[in-house]
Amino acid sequence: MKIAYLCDISPEHIQPYSGGNARIYQALKDHVGEVDILPQTWGAAEPVRRAIYALPDGMNLRVRWRMHLLLSKIIARSVTQALAAKHYDVVFGAYSFQSLAGLKTPYPMLKAFTADASFTVYKRSEVGQSFGSSWASRKLLDPLTLRAERKIYRNLDLALWPSDWLKQEADTLYGLSPAQSAVVPWGANIETPPPEHTPLAISRGAAVSLLVVGRDWFSKGGPIAFETMQLLRAKGLDARLTVIGTTPPSFHTNAYVTVLSSLNKAVPEEKAQFEAAFRAAHFLVQPSFESWGFAFCEAAAYGLPSLCMAVGGVPVRNGVSGHALAQGASAPDYAALIEDYIDAPERYANLRRSSRNDFETRLNWDAWGQTVEKLFTSRLKSI
Numbered sequence: 251m252k253i254a255y256l257c258d259i260s261p262e263h264i265q266p267y268s269g270g271n272a273r274i275y276q277a278l279k280d281h282v283g284e285v286d287i288l289p290q291t292w293g294a295a296e297p298v299r300r301a302i303y304a305l306p307d308g309m310n311l312r313v314r315w316r317m318h319l320l321l322s323k324i325i326a327r328s329v330t331q332a333l334a335a336k337h338y339d340v341v342f343g344a345y346s347f348q349s350l351a352g353l354k355t356p357y358p359m360l361k362a363f364t365a366d367a368s369f370t371v372y373k374r375s376e377v378g379q380s381f382g383s384s385w386a387s388r389k390l391l392d393p394l395t396l397r398a399e400r401k402i403y404r405n406l407d408l409a410l411w412p413s414d415w416l417k418q419e420a421d422t423l424y425g426l427s428p429a430q431s432a433v434v435p436w437g438a439n440i441e442t443p444p445p446e447h448t449p450l451a452i453s454r455g456a457a458v459s460l461l462v463v464g465r466d467w468f469s470k471g472g473p474i475a476f477e478t479m480q481l482l483r484a485k486g487l488d489a490r491l492t493v494i495g496t497t498p499p500s501f502h503t504n505a506y507v508t509v510l511s512s513l514n515k516a517v518p519e520e521k522a523q524f525e526a527a528f529r530a531a532h533f534l535v536q537p538s539f540e541s542w543g544f545a546f547c548e549a550a551a552y553g554l555p556s557l558c559m560a561v562g563g564v565p566v567r568n569g570v571s572g573h574a575l576a577q578g579a580s581a582p583d584y585a586a587l588i589e590d591y592i593d594a595p596e597r598y599a600n601l602r603r604s605s606r607n608d609f610e611t612r613l614n615w616d617a618w619g620q621t622v623e624k625l626f627t628s629r630l631k632s633i
Contacts, residue, residue: 252283252286252337252340254286254340254341255288256341257343257344258290258349259290259346260287261275261287269544281620282619286336292318292324315346326352339360339626340626341360343361358633360630362626363408366416366563370395370396371419377561399423404430407629408430409430409432411432412433412434417432435618436542437618438615440548443552452592459530460489460533461533462494463494463536467493467498470536472502473502474580475491478535481585482588491506497509528552533557534555540559540561540564542563542565543558543564546564546571549571555573555591555605557572557575557584557587558573570601570605571608571613
């Protein structure tokens, strides 16, 4: 099977899209077929693209995809030319729905796409609403974007959503048929770690380790994690908090908080710190607004239960890989749940086992690639 990979950023760059773009690309190569990366050039509009990339990051992000839609007829020509130069079975889009705008395939092929959110679904959800938007965006630009999304998504043969939440929202909003839309969960952005030989013990007589992972302390729910630790300590428990990826403000640090602000897993010593933190933690406490959340998949890989908010498409399943609490839940709710497990150590050990099993059976890229291969093979028979 020959696949043409289409995204506004090359999947050979591992940092953009939180590493998901690179993982999707690799899973296709490992399990589905030969994969060629289509050019990201804008053809005759390439000077515009270069000018946009010269802008500050925040402005670049907001302007780039909207200009891509506006200039789609010009940009799509270079994609069509690349497709015509070689015979492909599938054109596969990841993340950047705008890359599919205006695309007319030069011969019959399967058109597939995956993303952990669409612009309008995200914008209208409690996740997107938590960040707000301007009046001009809501009244002028958003209706135009929705119109473009409907046209693009309805033209797909397969939309592969990682969560039930996104499938349900997208099906309703864009009018997708059951044959077009499928749920295929994504995986973790780490290499598969060995499973625990024995689940990490938990008790009132030993330290209880909490973990937060992310680049933004506040958006990842860091303040609630810190307060949860403080509440547990106030009840006589030796609760401690490790933070990876960011530095909390001074009023959210004390002698019981360990900060590993930025770890590069390509550096052996820092990778070892990352792994040790996940191995030693009893709970990932991350009540953040997420449309998916790779950190929850990574936690499951280590048998680490996650405590999060039940928003968007978070992959945490209650009583299986942790617990997703209602959006209004506060630090006392998280602390009470942790105490329940401290007083039921065997139930906690089972939660760690089922967290790892959820990773092995559902939240890994091998499972994603194998499922996608079956879907593509079945669908190509009708083209």
